Amino acid sequence: MGKVIVVTSGKGGVGKTTSTAALGAALAQRNERVVVVDFDVGLRNLDLVMGAERRVVYDLINVIQGEAKLSQALIRDKRLETLFLLPASQTRDKDNLTPEGVERVITELRRVFDWVICDSPAGIESGATLAMRHADMAVVVTNPEVSSVRDSDRIIGLLDSKTLKAERGERMEKHLLLTRYDANRAERGDMLKVEDVLEILSIPLIGIIPESMDVLRASNIGSPVTLADARSAPAMAYFEAARRLAGEVLPITVPGEKRGIFGKIFARRAA
């Protein structure tokens, strides 16, 4: 049985889709079977970031409505054998995303894949709550900036109350992925400190992704950043985050800092 991860944030534009693609590819690069699922019905973008926008025939809504089989809607990545995309519908109404349909699709995907990564739409409406509903763990994507931190806090509250795991009285595993981290601004003191964000949100950190041209370039050419340039700083950070998702324990690398200084945050995380 595969693991279901929701990539969520509350706020838009913080890097959910980029992170879904990069984490999905990073896990697939470890030869694990991965599907990335776009839940943003009406505003799909995961296909673009994955570079599969010209190959979309059927989508999640077609599968939910019984107009296509799951196997027909899945798009295999051209670069990685074990990476698949289930696109969202661009034209259909998001009311077609029914709880029963989502449950059926996720159950089926969980049987076939090692990782099912759900890219949540922004906001706290039904699309976002359906994307998180069946998750085993959550990746909360946050920018070191006040409104993003507050929205993430709100989403964490929903993860602890509106998911199947929460309703069963179990604990949802939540991980913080700090994105668009600017080492220069951090040094000048113009950005929330990593420690501050961690203290406010009090969930464990799985990675800090630096603000980088490489991320923009990767989405321009339609490739997850871990595939576009595996040696780049953001790609390395995503690889590390993927390893932590898979259960490895590694010290966190802070962009622009030498390793070691971060013993402090690592210790806090383990506490």
Next chain:
Amino acid sequence: MTKMLTDARSIRIKGRSFLAVVLAPDLPFDDWLVRLDDLAARSAGFFLGRPVVLDVTDLPIDRAQLKELITELAGRNVNIMGIEGGRPSILGQGMPPALKGGRPVSDEAVAKEPIIELRNSEPKPSAPEARPTLQSIVIRDPVRSGQSVIFPEGDVTIIGSVASGAEIIAGGSIHIYGTLRGRAMAGSLGNASARIFCRKLEAELLAIDGIYKMADDMAPGLRGHSVQLWLEGDSIMAEKLI
């Protein structure tokens, strides 16, 4: 037009709870009213001057039927102050307001002689001395933005932080073993001796017994410190805890 504020006194906003008699009619209403009349004949004036709440949960009635029932009751000097369990479609203009969140109480608290069948009316061994029991709850997780903890019964203790955009409302005191970034309202049902304690004060709003203090009104020296707050007269006092 902006009016000049010359009076520095703040406006007190308080929550208060009252005991109300809850009438839960059943269908058909005609039969039920006959039984009510019989009851009223045996204890005259029971409803006089009492707040009465009408519980219509699960009753398949429409707006006209509800209106007629309220008129019938008014004719018997039973004035309805609120309706519990009514679908929004049957409520509205000209109707008593909807009430929710009611909690059942024991018979003796409402009626001196137990003549009306109230819900939760299992025979209770009457204690020799009716002393209100102090209650408190402990929350072991951080309170997230958008969440509220409402506990009018007594004290609230939070082991963790209260996020910006979250709120704690307690009938008694509030204890926060973490950072208070959201709102805390203690003594919400009218309790001037309630206090607020927090390990780190970054609050958006504080209130004790209806007296409010916004973030801008707080002494800047208190920010980021361990603080306790209490009420003296009409002003909120604060001091650092070591």
Next chain:
Amino acid sequence: MTIFNLFRKQRSAPTARERLQVLLAHERSSNGSDLVSVLREEILAVIAKHVQVDSDKVQVKMDRDEDVTILEIDVEIPLDAVSQAA
């Protein structure tokens, strides 16, 4: 990151522009009644008229380009279905 990195790799913005142009041209022209999806459904319906096809054995692929769209329908037709139809 230094300014030299900008020269290290090929510029990506032209690629982004070209991808968006192709995509938006298709999305604008389709307007809900996508010619490709109409073709797809009608072709499948014609096949289904003659042979019983297991819908699991149908693969539909598409590749859009600037000038052409390639619609690829891959239907596995079992032998006994052919003999029945003959």
